[in-house]
Structure formats: structure tokens, C-alpha cells
Amino acid sequence: GADVTTLPLIVDYMSIYYISLVLLAVPSVGANALRATGDASISGTIMVSGSILHMVLGPFLIFGLLGLPALGLAGAAWANLIARLLVFIVTIYVLAYREHLLSYTQLTFQAAMDSWRRIMAVSIPATATNLIGPVSTAIVISLLASFSQEAVAGFGIASRIEGLFVIPLFALSASIGPFVGQNLGADRHDRADAAMIWSFKYSLGWGALVAILLYFLRNEVSALFDDNTTVIEVAALYLLLVPVSYGSWGVLMMASAIFNSLGKPVSSTIMSIIRMFVLYIPLAFLGK
Template sequence: MTTKKTSYSLTKDDIQPTLVAMTLPMLVGMITLMTFNLVDTFFISMLGTVQLAAISFTFPVSFTLISLSIGLSIGTSAVIAKALGAGSLTEARTDGQVALCLSALLVAVLAVLGYVFTVPLFTALGADTDTLSYIRQYMDIWFCGAVLLVLPMVGNAVLRASGDTKTPSIIMACSGLVNAVLDPILIFGLGPLPAMGMHGAAIATVISWVFGSALILYLLVKRGLITTNWIKPILLLSICRKILRIGLPAAGANMLTPLAMGILTAIMASYGAAAVAAFGVGARLESIACLVVLALSMTLPPFVSQNYGAGLMSRVQQAYRLCARFVMLWQFGIYLLLAVLAYPVATLFSDEPEVIRILCQFIWIVPLAYGLQGITILTNSSFNALHLPGSALVLSLIRLFVFYVPFAWLGGKLYGITGLFIGCVLANAFTATLAWRWFNRAVVRNLQEVTA
């Protein structure tokens, strides 16, 4: 088997090389997209402080639609991969068409509501009159194109469900590149094109979505991964229920993380501005340090769903345990690297001694548990892949609001900021232990049902 293949037989090919070959292109795509998003923020920051504040206000609202899109893509991947694993290509193609239509409809409804209630919504979030004018310039266009945000995400989920992660990574990278190239041209103007400021930033984003949507739809139709036939209303509703049964809890679980981080930020605020600044930088470092885990959390679920559909639960268990072991070793290596580079990294983000001191503490303590956190993330995505969205949602709730926030708060009360960071580590240890046992028990139960 070579890694030049576009897609893989998830129920037949060797587990380790298949997962490696699927994860590497997804990792490259995520790194590229993240880089382009940073470029996007950089260009907007050049407009001024008020404009940067305006774009910051949009994050909670845009993240709501993005979370819904992510949830729908998770539901889509789980449903289609299971059908493909069971050998039901016609069912998978029909599921793909319904997923795209359903996702577009739901996001369109939320986008219309957002457009109509932009002023009261962002006023409630604390935006003043000056900032609100820039928010309107950006979000009015963003809402109008929001349907084109969800199509590439769900379409990529269809491709991943079929075992192809290389094409989605290319689409992600190309869409980000289109946005990054158009940003300076449309924001600041070039030749006959006038400077459009915030309008230009939003237009660049929507054009990148148009590119991604057109490309993904073309590929899905060309490869025969979606049908274009008329679907009877009864079947349509049945498929919608299948997708939403997994997609809505997954979307809800995605929304829990920023809520928990908001609470932790408020706790950090009691220790002063330096603590908040250091924690904010630490959170951004975490997203980079855990990129491999996030990539695996997108490639493992199609593997799990297809083998679940094929009744090959032993392959599910082997893949899960293989990924868990790898994540523990990989993230420990990342921890050692961060621990050695803690001070130089901290000085890159601040020249204030107190911020540097707290950030170094964060780096020396919190990343120690990133491997354990990775097990929880993989378990959560695997539960969705096994069509157990309730278990995934409950696990997220337990991780964040039974362990993470309470342990961090208690550690802070007992031993200050150092105790808070230790609380985060202990919370990840408890959650990972629970997640490991819970998932393996679910697999064993399913194996017994298959052999019974």
C-alpha cells in the first residue's frame, strides 16, 4: 500500500498505515488554514484598534454558526461512513445529498435571524456605537454568505467518510489562501479597486467560501458521492433525524468549550490582568500544541464508523488504542519541547515580567496533561462515530463542568495560580481515565452483541 492513494479501504487496509496516511494531509491542511486565519486577523488589525475590537466581538456569534456546521459535519460523517461500511452505497449517496441541503437550510435560518437582530445582539454583547458600525459592515456581508460556510465543511465530511482526507485538506488550504490573498487587495485597495475596509474583509471571506463550495460540490457529484435524484419526503425526514441525532449534540458539545474557557478567564481575572494575558496566550499555544490530536479526531471517526457499519468492532478497538498510545507519547514529547523553550516562548508574547512568569508556569504544568486531554478528545469523537452522541455530550459536560472548571477553581483557592494549573492537569487525568474505561466498555458490549 502506498500513501499516494486518494482514499483507503477503512475496513480492509492495515490500521496503522491507513490512519497515518489519512491524518498527515489533514494536519497539513489545518496548519495551513490556521496560518491563513492569522494573516486575516493581521490585516484587519492594520485598520485600527476599533476595527480589531469589532472583529473580536463577532467571534462568539460566528462561532455559534461554525459550531452548528461542525456538529452537522460530524453527524454527516458518522451516518455516511456507517452506510459505506455496511456496503450501502446508494444509502450513503442519498444521506450526502440530504446532509448538504439540511445544513444549508439550518445555517440559512440562523443567518437570517443574525442579520435581522445584529444591532440588539451585539449591543447585548457590549459593543458601543462606534464599534457597532464596523460590526455591521462586516457581519451584514458575512451573514449573507453564511450558507457557503457550511457547504465545504459538510462536503469535506462526506469525503472523509469515504476515506479521503487528502482532498479536504487541499480544499481547506486553497480556501484559506484565496482569503489571505484577497484580504489586502479588498481591504486596502489595489489599482482600480478601492479600499473597502471591513466590507473588503467580509467580501474576501465570502469569496473564499464560494470557491470552497463550488469545488466541493463539483467533486462530490463527479465522484458519485451524492445523488441528485428526488428524495421522497418520508425518507428525507428519516435521514434528517439520523443526522441531527448526532449533529445537534455534537454542536452543543462544541459550544461548551468556549463557555468553560470564558468561566476560567473570569476566574483568572481575579488574579489580575497579567494572569488573564498569560492564560490567553497559553490557550492559543494549546491549540497549536494539540494540532495532531485535532487532526486525529477528524480522521479516526470515519474509520470507526465504517468498521462499526461492517461489524468489525475489533478493528475499532485496535485503532482507538493505537491512537491513544500514540497521542500519549507524542504529547509528552511536545511537553518536553515546550518545557525547555518556556522562557523564550513567553518572551515572544510579552515583555512584562509578571506575564512571562505566569506563562512559564502555565507551560511547565498544563501541557503535562495534553496527552490525557487527547484521549478524551479522541473518545468524544469516537462516541459520535459509534452513533452514541449522548455519551459524547455527557463526556464533554463531565470533563468541563464536573472536573475541569471545579478543579481549577478549587486549586486556585488553595494554592493560587499554580494550584489552578495543577487543577487543570488533575481534571484531565480523571476525565481521561473515565473516557478510556467508558469507551472500551462500549466496544466490548457491542462486540458481545455482534457475536451473540
């Protein structure tokens, strides 16, 4: 749906953004490794610091403050790249020198293959699960693009707002897996069961609270990101309907994380496939 005006801006941003993806893998894996050791605070501190640095650098590179070149949208991408580079460096340092989780012992080929095989038994289905969401979103955006750029923009704004409000659910899903796995390994099934039940209750409660807030504030929140009336209407409509499902989405997140911690990632993948390819995308085509 991009026209000759917006397409060059997209290319300027994404050509730099794609480079930064290379730097995202180690911090993501490292954060999970740190949480698995029971030290969730340091991984959270690193990630939050990276986000703050990104926000601080953004205006300087976008608008050319303090004599820096005004790079426009590309400046936002460069701010993202620099922040991710520093997060990458700090994560490596913490893993190697603070937690001593990096080993330089040379593995035999057979030992390496055995290790990779055990990791891939979980990581491949988990990767498929994580790919389902972006692929589904891309399909839906392509459908929206057939209507108008305003529809795509409104969906994008609503998705960003949605991302802010479901951060607590993502944070809990990142924590519940290691917690349940650790307690099951220690034969504390009572604690694991209690954690699962409370995570489900929290998800439903938080989802209900967000749905109520956005019901009353959807227009005002959408207007913070754009002044186009059509874009605001699209975003507000999304924020009227979709937040009702946030509670059940949170339960799905928790269940998926728990299945992964139990070494049963295929169950998580199946749930995501049903959600996206059996329900979400077919209903989107039907709605079109």
C-alpha cells in the same frame, strides 16, 4: 475585560467574522462526508488551501499592500471571510461534480423527516459536546478578565500556541471515527480494536513530546506573540502546566470520535460535561 481602546477593535473584527460563520457549515460537513468515502486527501487539501489563502490575503488587507485599503484588524476578518467563501465554493463543486454526493432528487416529506431524525439523533448530542468547550472557555475568560487584560491576553496567546501543537490530535480524531465505523461495518473488529489502541498510544506519546518541548521553550514561544512581560509570564505559566494533560486530552478526543461513529454520541457528551463542568470550571472558580 476590554477597555475603550480594545473594544472597538473587537467589534470591527467580530462583526465581519460572524458573517463568515455562515460559510463554515458546508465545508465542515463536506469534509466529513469526503472522509467517510475514504478520500481524506481532498478534504485536507481544501482546508489547507483555505488557510494558506487566509494567510496570504491577511497582510494585503491589514496593511494595505499594493494599493489596497489598510483595514487594520478588520482586514484580518475580511481575509478570513474571503478564504471561507472560496473554500465553500470549492467544497460544493467537489461534492457535486467530483464525488457526486449531492442529489437533487425530491424527497417526500416523510422520507425527509426520517432522514433528519436519524441525523439529529447523532448531531444534537455531538453539537452539545462541541458547544461545551467554547462555553467553558468563555466562562474562564470572564474570570480572567476580573484580574487584568494581560491575563486574558496571555491566556489567548497560550491557547493559540496550544491549538498549533494539538493539530495532530484533532486530525487523528477526525480520521479515527470513520475508520473504526467502516471496519466495524465490515465486521473487521480486529482492525477497529487495533486502530483504537494505536490512536490512544499516539495521543499519549504526542502529548508527552509536546509537554517536554514546551517545558523548555515556553518563554521563547510566548515571546514571539507579545513583548509585554506580564502577558508572556501568563502564557508561559499556562504552557508549563497544561501540556502535561495533552496526552489524556487526546485519548478523550479519540474516544469521543469513536463513540460518535458507533452512534452513541451521548457517551461522548457525558465525558465532555464531566471534563468541563465537573472539573474544569469548578476548579477555575476555586483557583480564583
